[in-house]
Amino acid sequence: MMLSDVYAIAPDETLIKLTDREAGFYLLSAAGLSMRDVHPVVGRVPYMDGARLRGSYVAERKVAVALGIVKSTPGALQEAVAALQSQLSPKRIVDPTSQHFTLRVVTLDGRVRDIDGLFTLADVQYDGPYYARVSLTFHAPEPFWYDPDQHQESLSLPAGTGAGFPLSFSVSFASTTIDGHIYPVNSGDVEVWPVIRVTGPADNPALTNVTTGKKMEITQTQDAGDYIETDMENGTVMFYDASVGTLTSILKNISAASEFWSLAVGENDIHVTAENASGGSITLSWYDKFVGV
Numbered sequence: 001m002m003l004s005d006v007y008a009i010a011p012d013e014t015l016i017k018l019t020d021r022e023a024g025f026y027l028l029s030a031a032g033l034s035m036r037d038v039h040p041v042v043g044r045v046p047y048m049d050g051a052r053l054r055g056s057y058v059a060e061r062k063v064a065v066a067l068g069i070v071k072s073t074p075g076a077l078q079e080a081v082a083a084l085q086s087q088l089s090p091k092r093i094v095d096p097t098s099q100h101f102t103l104r105v106v107t108l109d110g111r112v113r114d115i116d117g118l119f120t121l122a123d124v125q126y127d128g129p130y131y132a133r134v135s136l137t138f139h140a141p142e143p144f145w146y147d148p149d150q151h152q153e154s155l156s157l158p159a160g161t162g163a164g165f166p167l168s169f170s171v172s173f174a175s176t177t178i179d180g181h182i183y184p185v186n187s188g189d190v191e192v193w194p195v196i197r198v199t200g201p202a203d204n205p206a207l208t209n210v211t212t213g214k215k216m217e218i219t220q221t222q223d224a225g226d227y228i229e230t231d232m233e234n235g236t237v238m239f240y241d242a243s244v245g246t247l248t249s250i251l252k253n254i255s256a257a258s259e260f261w262s263l264a265v266g267e268n269d270i271h272v273t274a275e276n277a278s279g280g281s282i283t284l285s286w287y288d289k290f291v292g293v
Helices: 074-087
Strands: 003-009 015-017 025-031 038-043 052-058 061-070 101-107 112-126 131-140 151-155 176-182 195-199 203-209 214-217 227-231 236-241 246-249 270-277 282-286
Touching: 003 025, 061 074, 061 112, 074 112, 074 131, 101 131, 151 176, 176 282, 195 203, 270 282
Parallel strands: none
Antiparallel strands: 003 015, 003 101, 025 061, 038 052, 061 131, 101 112, 112 131, 151 282, 176 270, 195 227, 195 282, 203 214, 203 270, 227 236, 236 246
């Protein structure tokens, strides 16, 4: 895949353009952009030959980017290399469990893909006083690239319609029971884990992915301005109480049959119910993920 530009986004959201031709930074090569190897998980059965396939996983990804830096003086070259190494240093990260760099690539046809991780190596080779080759290694524990444009689908329904349609705004009705469907489309290559926000008034929401057969049932009353936010990937269920301005975990309020579920590739049928609803909305947010650029 041919790239036009490569960027790094620092934990403080500073955008660092790694390929800036006007400043003398050129992309020489990039590796690790395509599909990663799939590793089988197998288990042996006593007294039987071979093994049985139990599943598979994709290991973390390493992306190698080689840059050529050209400057008009030896001093300017050394300053440029030192500044790049400082900008990409993992030591800029205060809390590595919650902060990271983002590597962004832009293809010749304008497609943008991001991946999160750390720069673990910046090896420098000087070829004369005016030119240096910098080899960067980017380590991404989560191996999939993602589209940085977030997708959202929202729903608000009156009672008894049986209808399901996406809305981009909230609608108010008399107090009633919501029973509707949202049909989000995961246009990526792999499953994704959405964040779902239910805004009150709406009590005891239940969110079922009919496509996969998994559900999330939450027992919680909500007034106007309150919301419940479920992060399916990180396994959290938080309740914001607008009357006191607090955000607390209500993980204990989910049913025993509840599971944190993902959006399958393609169209998903999400069945949504809630009681005593007179407004608010239910919104799913996610990023499409891809096995390669």
